[in-house]
Amino acid sequence: GQQVMQIPQYQHVQEGEDFTTYCNSSTTLSNIQWYKQRPGGHPVFLIQLVKSGEVKKQKRLTFQFGEAKKNSSLHITATQTTDVGTYFCVKGAQKLVFGQGTRLTINP
Amino acid sequence: DTGVSQDPRHKITKRGQNVTFRCDPISEHNRLYWYRQTLGQGPEFLTYFQNEAQLEKSRLLSDRFSAERPKGSFSTLEIQRTEQGDSAMYLCASSRSVGAIEQYFGPGTRLTVT
Numbered sequence: 001g002q003q004v005m006q007i008p009q010y011q012h013v014q015e016g017e018d019f020t021t022y023c024n025s026s027t028t029l030s031n032i033q034w035y036k037q038r039p040g041g042h043p044v045f046l047i048q049l050v051k052s053g054e055v056k057k058q059k060r061l062t063f064q065f066g067e068a069k070k071n072s073s074l075h076i077t078a079t080q081t082t083d084v085g086t087y088f089c090v091k092g093a094q095k096l097v098f099g100q101g102t103r104l105t106i107n108p
Numbered sequence: 109d110t111g112v113s114q115d116p117r118h119k120i121t122k123r124g125q126n127v128t129f130r131c132d133p134i135s136e137h138n139r140l141y142w143y144r145q146t147l148g149q150g151p152e153f154l155t156y157f158q159n160e161a162q163l164e165k166s167r168l169l170s171d172r173f174s175a176e177r178p179k180g181s182f183s184t185l186e187i188q189r190t191e192q193g194d195s196a197m198y199l200c201a202s203s204r205s206v207g208a209i210e211q212y213f214g215p216g217t218r219l220t221v222t
Contacts, residue, residue, distance in 0.1 A: 033209065042199060042213040043151060088150050094139065095164055096211065098150025 004032075004091050006099035014107050019076040021102035023089030031091070032065055032072040037101070038085040046074075046087075081106050110134065112214035114200050120220045121190055128186045129217045133202030140183050141201040141211060142175055144168065151199055157183060158205055190221045 005024045013019055023032065031050045035043040047056055049065035049072060056063045060083075062075045072089055086101040113132045121127050133140045139158050143151035154173070155165045159180035169175075172190075177183040187194055197218050201211040 031209070042215055044213070045210040048209050090150075092153075093209065094141070094156050095153045095166075096141075096143075096151070097153065100148075101150050 004029075004089050004097060004099040006089055006102050008102055009100060010103050010105075012105045012107065013079055015081060016078050019079050019083070019104055021074050021087050021089075021104075023072045023074075023099055025070050025091065028069050029091050030069075031093075032069075033090040033096070034063060034072075034074055035088045035090055035098070036085050037088065041085070043088065043098075076104075079104070079106050081108050112200055112202050112212050114198075114214040114217050116217055117215060118218045118220075120222065123190055123192060123221055125190055126186065126188045127190060127219065128184050129198055129200075129219075131183045131185070131200030131202075131214060133182070133200070134212055135181075136204065137202035137212070138180070138205040139203045139208075140177055141203075142183070142185050143199040143201065143213075145197045145199055145216070146195075154185075187219075190219075192221045195219055195221045 007022050033048045034046040036046055037043045047063050052069050053067045054065040060077045064073045084106050086103045088101045089099045091097045115130045141156040142154040145151040153166050154169050155175050157177040160177050172188045175185045197216040199216045200214045203211045
């Protein structure tokens with residue numbers, strides 16, 4: 001199927017270090033979304049990117065959509081323990097297609 | 109602020125039994141979605157409703173699965189003749205129908221088939 005691929009699958013950092021997860025699609029995307037799922041929790045919407053080359057920031061989180069609209073990234077500056085969880089890039093509108101996610105763990 | 113609720117939160121059943129899950133969406137949301145999530149994977153789309161109409165079903169939704177939303181409010185997902193491979197977290201989400209991209213997920217029902 002037409003999936004979105006995420007790397008890395010796992011990332012462990014020391015608190016205060018930066019973190020980046022990457023998302024790639026073989027096809028051009030109309031939009032890309034990012035969701036976060038805390039351990040034992042449910043997915044929570046973070047943001048949607050629509051425009052080629054778009055960059056959006058939410059406090060320490062920076063989201064980018066590639067110029068070709070085939071890739072995206074999420075960068076967290078100076079991680080905190082509250083950032084622990086799995087970050088999913090997601091394509092689609094009603095029918096969401098989730099990537100495998102990047103599981104972030106943090107050593108305090 | 110009432111979010112999406114699901115019942116039960118956990119269900120253990122024996123292979124071959126039928127199970128039914130319920131989802132109550134956020135009250136003003138017209139769209140309701142069902143997803144399935146297995147350990148270490150992202151949620152997989154199963155089906156969605158706009159009001160009471162079921163608009164799309166995934167190939168994952170075999171003949172043993174049926175979902176309803178009879179009055180356009182709550183929804184049920186039934187699995188007949190459960191198999192061990194059905195063990196997963198079943199997530200429900202809802203959203204507004206106009207100009208809405210964000211889906212609000214419920215806590216899920218964890219199904220274990222023994």
